[in-house]
Amino acid sequence: MNAFRTLHRSILLLFAVVVIAIVTLVHFSISKIVAEQSRAQQQSLSPAVSLIVTQILEPLHISEALSKSRELVALMENDAVPESNIFATLKRLEQEFGLSFFIASELTRTQYHSDGSKFSLIKGEVSWYFKYRDGEADTVADIGKWEKPHFYIDIKIYDDDGKFLGFFGVGKSLKSFVSVFGSYKRQYGYDFLFVDGNGDIMLSSDSNLIPKYSEFTNLSELPWYASLPRDVRANNSLNNLLVNIDGGDHLIAEVELPQFNWTVYLLSPLDARQTEISQGFIISVVTLLLVIFSLFLLIYNLLYYFRRDLKPELIIRNTHRLPDRNQIEVSYQTLIENYSSLSVIMVDVDHFMDINDQFGRNAGDQVMEKVSEFITAHMRDIDVLGRWSSGEFVILLPDMGPREAQELAHRLRHGVAILPPPGEYPEMHLTASFGVSFSASKRPLNEISAHAEDALYQAQRDGRNLVRVQLIDD
Incomplete structure (x- = not known):
């Protein structure tokens, strides 16, 4: 068996060396052509500059021009002006220019928006106003309003005596x-x-x-x-x-x-143009790669099946080595003793029972193996992956908040959806549903896992191949 293992590694190493040598040769042959073509292409960026002017500089010029309006100064220097007048002016500007406008008044310490909303400018709660008010710049670009992020251009407004009246500006949704x-x-x-x-x-x-x-x-x-x-x-x-x-x-x-x-x-x-490279060189390289790859596949499969026939009992599914529920419980107790918080993700392979019924249990084992290998490749060293049931996995993520766990679940969901099926079943399509929960205290595993399972069931009810989150109410 050691002889076969050595031969197998030698073939892999030989193939890698040949491929690297050929790719390196091709790369250096075309790199100069690619660089020159790209630099020429870079000179045609006028559409990009035009887009920057339209999306960024035009709103700036509009707001700068409007900030010099006597009507605007009159609205901001007199606290007797009704709020309805301020909102009416902002709404009219929005309709004329197709942009969202605002006034942040120093006199009333209130910020008014063209959508009719307003809020108080309280120090300690609204940081941008006091930060930019005390700064030297008269024009500032900023990102804010985090529930619906916007790009803002803030312009300081002064009266005829140079007294600071507040900010006038324009906002655009980041979307x-x-x-x-x-x-x-x-x-x-x-x-x-x-x-x-x-x-x-x-x-x-x-x-x-x-x-x-x-x-x-x-x-x-x-x-x-x-x-x-x-x-x-x-x-x-x-x-x-x-x-x-x-x-x-x-x-x-x-x-x-x-x-x-x-x-x-x-x-x-960079867009490589193959017409710049000799057609004969391309054909010879491609032909050589195909021959080497075909030989590699032939030898690899012969070795694989020969080894399987000799020792079939040694081929063990990766998923058989994953910890079960009892082992996960032990791991969980260790994690909560060493980390202050923990997220749990429940993963269910969609329609797993149907896969077993249609393709057989061996196909189901191969599916679970592919999914477990994919998940493991995207985990940290401190994370724990285990089997929760026949078609479900559980992931323990110490020191990971719910937002990060949700983002990880989205990446895993997308990755599973594009995994190639087992080679014997090309018509199979894999997806998985994910449920996320989180705890910042030492709760029993069954409590946090119950919330993750509820989130998983919600993802299944909503159509599968989805991620749902259910947090624990403290």
């Missing part, structure tokens, strides 16, 4: 930016990153990078940026830099927005 940037990306292929002076990402064409609940993603948190040389990051000079993002080469262009002290990074994916 509208995501929609516009998404359409642009589909048409032109560029990604956008709007980064402030501290490196925080304020706007992006990637909805995952849009700030939520006052939490911003910093440029330094992006893997491709963190992999750059230290001197490049220190100088923050990325223009015409070639970076690798998610396995693809991208060329970066910078556009400065000095009005807000922002920098816009345009990430352009």
